[in-house]
Amino acid sequence: MIAKVGVVVFPGSNCDHDAYYVCKNLINVDTKFLWHKDTSIEDRNIIIIPGGFSYGDYLRCGAIARFSGIMPEVIRFANNGGIVIGICNGFQILCEAGLLPGALLRNNNLKFVCDTVSLKVENNKSIFTGLYDIKEDIKIPIAHGEGNFYCDENVHTDLLSKNQILFRYNNNPNGSLDDIAGIQNEKRNVMGMMPHPERASDITLGLTDGYKLFKSVVESVV
């Protein structure tokens, strides 16, 4: 099987082209946009829900996008073991859709924050992080107003015991519980992270630590 990436475009997605560019031009895999009104993900076997402000983030981040036409198909795909990656707004949407546990609250200083942060790879046994070293420190940009990860104690215990935490912040920029920056689901086929690996995949822009995430996922499809 070869990797075929689908990048979902909601009204208000604005990192859709960035994720597309990395997959298509840097990883060199078959990549396509999927329109939010579509009801099929066609022949795609990796789905990326990109960053941005889907539906203006009105009501609550991701709360409207989860009702979008394509989402039942994405949920069905995920429940059948399909690979889904949510980045930033995509992470928020996957939480709203119930594909990932927890929620993203407003940053603890109530301000949007754009910066490059240092993350620690907490699990390199996932299909998303297989090419990283365990406890590797990586630099990835963040850009969000609502990236403060929160979950209740039971969920947190589960995340820990089931090795679902993929990335932690070395210097927590938003108040996230337990410094959590990225997680996967229990079945290990859906992941979400607030930092933007697609902004750290091109040597021309200076940072390359995000490249391995896309490469790991693509190489996992065989």
Add this chain to the structure above:
Amino acid sequence: MEVNVEIAKSLGLLEEEYNKIISTLGRIPTFTELSIYSVMWSEHCSYKNSIAELKKLPRSGGKLLVSAGEENAGLIDIGDGLAVAFKIESHNHPSAVEPFQGAATGVGGILRDIFTMGARPVAALNSLRFGNITKKSESDSKEITERSKFLFEKVVEGIGHYGNCFGVPTISGEVYFEECYQDNPLVNAMAVGIVKHDETATAAASGTGNPVFIVGSSTGKDGIHGATFASEEISEESESKRPNVQVGDPFTEKLLLEATLEIIKSGIVVGIQDMGAAGITCSTSEMSAKGNCGMKINLNDVPLRDSNMSAFEIMLSESQERMLVVVKKGEENKAIQIFKKWDLNCVQIGEVIDEPNVKIYFDDELVADIPAKSLVLGGDAPVYIREKKIPEYLNEKNNFDFDKISLPDSFNITLLKLLSSPNITNKNWVYRQYDTQVRTNTIVLPGCDSSVIRIKGTDKALAMKVDCNSKYVYLNPYKGGMIAVSECARNVVCSGGKPLGITNCLNFGNPYNPEVYYQFSEALRGMGDACKKFDTPVTGGNVSFYNQSKDYAVFPTPTIGIIGLIENIKNIKTSYFKNEGDIIILIGNQNSNELGGSEYINHLHNLVTGDAPDIDLEFETNLQNTLLELINADLINSAHDVSDGGLSVALAECSVMNREKLLGCEVNINLKFRKDAEYFGETQSRVIISCNKNSVKKIFETADKFSMNAEQIGIVTGDRIKINNDIDLDVNDIYTKYYHSLETVMNS
């Protein structure tokens, strides 16, 4: 409503203008018509008090494809079949009364100007000015500084909110704090877009019978008379004008962007214009006048948010995120389908007619019937040549005796104070709130001399910057105008960019004050001379008068936005030191005996006085050409302009600007003048470069070729900044002052 001269005056028209309307129409206008004239002939739309002076700026030459005023924004060729569209505009008065929405809609308006050209916005910039946020003098009460902090905080939030959601990286800007901006902050927003030559759109209507569509948001009662509000002074009553401020919806704007680019690409668009100031009125009349035609418009077809709107309210509404589009007849359905895909309105409200008039119908009644050309700039809109008078303060200020200022006791302490001055300190508190990287093109982030984005699919990159030192313009409008352009150009050159053209946002006081008009006229003369010398035509921009409150005007502030082309991304330079052992060379002007207008005198002595620094445009051109040659020959590792705070601040910035790698320096300056002028004076046309030891000889040879002065002043080394025997500081202390001062003030 019966129309008479009193009503005309209450709408902001002069008696002579009212009489001109009667003679144009050959009758007394209806109230709707009078309202239309009042906004179209407001300063904001007509440029009536500025156009005579604006014509002195070079508006052609270089690689200009579309010149100033012809279209929504200027267009410059960058090769590879691509062009760059860019423009800057003010949103000062709305931001004074409603800072969040005022600033947000300022960003929205300028983005629309770019994508109505068919260009996808690739970067946003801004230039901001507020009153003091720290206590500089006795008159700065807690209430005043807190108010300025509030305005600053909300404006930054508004800009971030709009740009981040829209998905354009906000990559560069400037922020200054001076008492004169206390009641009247300046909020200037710039946007830059890229378009293929054969996918541009025009703002002219044409083709009798072609349908006219309104697209985007529905029309509401917000922003009515916004253009008139922009054309009067801020006063106690301005607070009551809050309803004149529009409310922005960046989500709809993002959809409008995608739909607009899609319809332009489809080839069915005849003409398209953004609805900014004066909404339907301005777009219908300007598009008609440009295309030598007229339009028949039925207001009953306009999608409304509020069913209870009168004709003049619909005509003057400045509801955001709307466009007027003229489509080829027969392609109506295609247009509707494209906008439907993006869930946006696309409703036909009229058609192009073979008459010179714009005819507006409402409830089957002809409520306005006006020759389009009579409304617009370049048509019959009034043009005034205002009286000028040399400002009284100039003589006293220019002859200030700096011997009265004693040398500081400690240059170390003075340097640390300057690095924590809100005007100099790093603005990371601001740009951390802006998404600077969306669209993955940003190569040089905010903080360096200019910011740089790459152009995917090419080897090229664009360097861009906004800049104006208004203290200089206040002290010497002519020199200040020249410096504003020169410094901006120097900044993009330091990044490796060849300046292509400029856009300007001219923020001044009341033009009916002859002293203000003198500042305006002289600053423009200075800008014009500099632009001609650098072959950087003015592609457009905006004039904002009436920036004053109580009895004084803001410092004259002609903000310059500039674009520089970097032919190959390999030739991008950053400002900061790179390697231990590199040689530091000061290149440029050696007459460093100027304290006038400096931030040192302003911050430590609370004085804006003296004369602006001298500027020799021939010398400046040679300096820029030298730098470009050095950069393109890969001879230097960094280049940083010496500006606010002078040589010592510039060296400190070179040491700490790369937060990942702080590098000290040892510098010996051959002192010729008083020490504070040598260390903190702001003499123009100077750049600090650093290089590998092996390149020194070639650098001096290149400088010689351009008759440019170059002096080896030190070496990059260690973790301290040492300048002669006067300054000796740990780079970590410099780092703390430079990066945390603004945050400390804002969180206090």
